[in-house]
Amino acid sequence: MAGMFSDIPRGTVRILDPGAGVGTLSAAVCERVLRQESPRRLVFELWENDPRLIPLLERTMSRCRDSLRDSGHEMEFVVRIDDFVLANARKSLFETGPHSSFHLTILNPPYFKLRKESPHARAMGHVVHGQPNIYALFMAAAADLLLPGGEMVAITPRSYFNGPYFKRFRKWFFDRMTARHVHVFESRTEAFKGRAVLQENVILHAEKGGEPSDVVLTTSFGRDLVDLENSAVAYEKIIDNSSGDHVVRVSTSRLEHEIIEVMDRLPQRFRSLGFEISTGPVVTFRSTEFLRHERSSDTAPLLWMHNVRPFVTRFPSKNGKPAHIEISPASKKLLVPAQTYVLLKRFTAKEEKRRLVAGIMNAGDSYSEWVGLENHLNYIYRKGSDLTRTEAFGLAAFFNSALVDRYFRAISGNTQVNATEIRGLPLPDEETLIRIGAEIEQTESRDPRTVEEVVGRALRLPRHFIDELIEVAQ
Numbered sequence: 001m002a003g004m005f006s007d008i009p010r011g012t013v014r015i016l017d018p019g020a021g022v023g024t025l026s027a028a029v030c031e032r033v034l035r036q037e038s039p040r041r042l043v044f045e046l047w048e049n050d051p052r053l054i055p056l057l058e059r060t061m062s063r064c065r066d067s068l069r070d071s072g073h074e075m076e077f078v079v080r081i082d083d084f085v086l087a088n089a090r091k092s093l094f095e096t097g098p099h100s101s102f103h104l105t106i107l108n109p110p111y112f113k114l115r116k117e118s119p120h121a122r123a124m125g126h127v128v129h130g131q132p133n134i135y136a137l138f139m140a141a142a143a144d145l146l147l148p149g150g151e152m153v154a155i156t157p158r159s160y161f162n163g164p165y166f167k168r169f170r171k172w173f174f175d176r177m178t179a180r181h182v183h184v185f186e187s188r189t190e191a192f193k194g195r196a197v198l199q200e201n202v203i204l205h206a207e208k209g210g211e212p213s214d215v216v217l218t219t220s221f222g223r224d225l226v227d228l229e230n231s232a233v234a235y236e237k238i239i240d241n242s243s244g245d246h247v248v249r250v251s252t253s254r255l256e257h258e259i260i261e262v263m264d265r266l267p268q269r270f271r272s273l274g275f276e277i278s279t280g281p282v283v284t285f286r287s288t289e290f291l292r293h294e295r296s297s298d299t300a301p302l303l304w305m306h307n308v309r310p311f312v313t314r315f316p317s318k319n320g321k322p323a324h325i326e327i328s329p330a331s332k333k334l335l336v337p338a339q340t341y342v343l344l345k346r347f348t349a350k351e352e353k354r355r356l357v358a359g360i361m362n363a364g365d366s367y368s369e370w371v372g373l374e375n376h377l378n379y380i381y382r383k384g385s386d387l388t389r390t391e392a393f394g395l396a397a398f399f400n401s402a403l404v405d406r407y408f409r410a411i412s413g414n415t416q417v418n419a420t421e422i423r424g425l426p427l428p429d430e431e432t433l434i435r436i437g438a439e440i441e442q443t444e445s446r447d448p449r450t451v452e453e454v455v456g457r458a459l460r461l462p463r464h465f466i467d468e469l470i471e472v473a474q
C-alpha cells in the first residue's frame with residue numbers, strides 16, 4: 001500500500017493515518033522513504049481511539065523516527081487519541097470543511113455498520129444515508145483533509161463499489177477523488193474449480209481532484225500478493241458514471257472484461273422493456289399472525305427462497321417453515337395475484353456458485369388466486385399485464401446464464417441482489433429475449449451448458465467465447 005503512492009516528494013510531506021492501530025501502515029511509508037537516497041521530511045498525524053494501542057503506536061513511530069534520522073531523513077509525528085470521524089466531520093455540506101493539510105493519507109479503517117441515528121452517521125449525513133458502514137466515513141473524512149493533488153491509499157471491503165447503499169457516498173467521494181489504481185483481492189475456493197471467484201477486499205489509490213486517465217487494475221489471489229495480474233484500463237470502464245453515481249466496475253480477467261463489453265453493447269435496459277421488479281412483501285417476522293403450516297380454504301401458498309430453483313418453483317417446501325399465508329383483509333397487502341413471475345433469489349451464500357438464480361412461477365403453481373412472496377425474493381412482472389411464458393423463460397435463461405451472473409458479480413460486490421441493480425441491467429431487445437425464451441421453453445434439459453449455448457447464440461457471441469462461458473457455467 002505504501003508503494004502505491006506515486007511519489008513521496010521532497011519538502012515537508014504531511015501524512016494522515018486514521019485508525020492507525022499500532023502504526024503498521026505508517027511504518028510501511030517510513031520503510032519506503034528509508035530506501036530513498038535524498039532526504040525527506042515526514043510529518044505524521046495518527047488517529048487511534050483505543051487507548052490500549054497508544055503505547056505500541058508511539059513505540060512503532062519512535063523507532064521509525066530513529067531509523068529515518070539515522071539515514072538522514074527527518075520525521076515528526078503526533079498521535080491523536082480521539083474519534084477520527086467525529087473530530088473531523090463537517091457539520092453540513094455548506095459549512096467550511098476542516099483544514100485540508102495533508103499530502104498523503106493511508107488507511108485501513110474499522111469496518112462495521114452504524115445505526116442511522118449514531119453520532120457518526122449524523123455528523124456525516126452529507127456523505128451517507130441509511131445505515132452506513134464506518135469505513136466510508138473514514139474515507140470521506142480523510143478525503144476532506146487532503147490537499148488538492150493529495151493522494152489516498154485505502155484498504156476496505158469492496159461494498160462501496162456499487163449498489164444503492166453506498167450511492168451517496170460514491171457520488172460524494174468520486175466527485176472529489178480520481179481513482180488511479182484499484183487492487184482486488186480475490187479468494188478462490190475449491191468448490192469453484194479455481195475459476196469462479198469471490199471478491200471481498202480492495203485497495204484504492206486515488207488523487208484529490210486531478211484528471212481522469214487510465215486506471216491500473218491489479219488482482220491477487222487470496223492473501224498471496226505474488227500472483228499478481230496487472231492491466232491499465234480506461235477510466236470510464238472502471239468508474240462508470242453513466243447513471244450519475246460512479247459505479248466502480250472491476251473486471252479482473254480477460255473473460256470478465258469481454259463479458260462487460262458484450263453486456264454494455266446490449267441495446268435495452270430492464271426498465272425500458274417494461275419489466276418491473278419488486279421485493280417480496282412478506283417479512284415473515286412481522287407477519288407471524290398470518291403464517292400457516294396447513295393449507296385451508298382461506299390460505300395462499302407462501303414462497304421462500306428455497307422454493308426457487310433455476311426455471312422452476314417447487315412447492316410446497318419440506319423444511320418446516322410455514323408454507324401458507326392467510327388471505328384476509330388484514331393480510332391482503334402482503335399478497336400478490338397468482339400469475340407468471342420470474343422469481344430471483346435476493347441472497348445466495350458466499351460459497352454458492354451463482355449470485356443469480358431465477359425461477360419461474362406460473363399462475364397454476366398456486367392453488368389460490370393469490371400468492372405470498374417472502375422478502376428474500378425479488379419478483380419480476382409487467383405492470384398492467386402478465387408476463388408471457390416465453391418472456392418469463394427468456395428472462396430466466398438470461399439471468400441464469402453465466403454471462404449475466406459474471407457481469408453482475410463484476411459490477412456488484414454484494415452477495416445481495418438488489419432490485420435497483422437489476423433495474424439498471426442491460427438486456428437484449430425484446431425479439432432476442434423471446435427467441436431465447438422460445439428455445440429454452442422447448443428444450444428438455446435446461447442445464448447450464450444448454451442455457452449458455454442458447455443465450456450465447458441468440459446474442460451472436462463468438463464460438464470461443466460461448467465455450468469459455470460454458471466452462472465457467474458448469
Ligand SMILES: C[S@@+](CC[C@H](N)C(=O)[O-])C[C@H]1O[C@@H](n2cnc3c(N)ncnc32)[C@H](O)[C@@H]1O
Pocket residue numbers: 018019020021022023024025047048049050053082083084085086107108109110111
Ligand atoms: C482495521 S484496524 C487498522 C489498524 C492499522 N491501520 C493497520 O492497518 O494495522 C482499525 C483501527 O481503527 C481504530 N478505530 C476504530 N474506530 C475509530 C475511531 N472512530 N477513531 C479512531 N480510530 C478508530 C481501531 O481501534 C483500530 O485500531
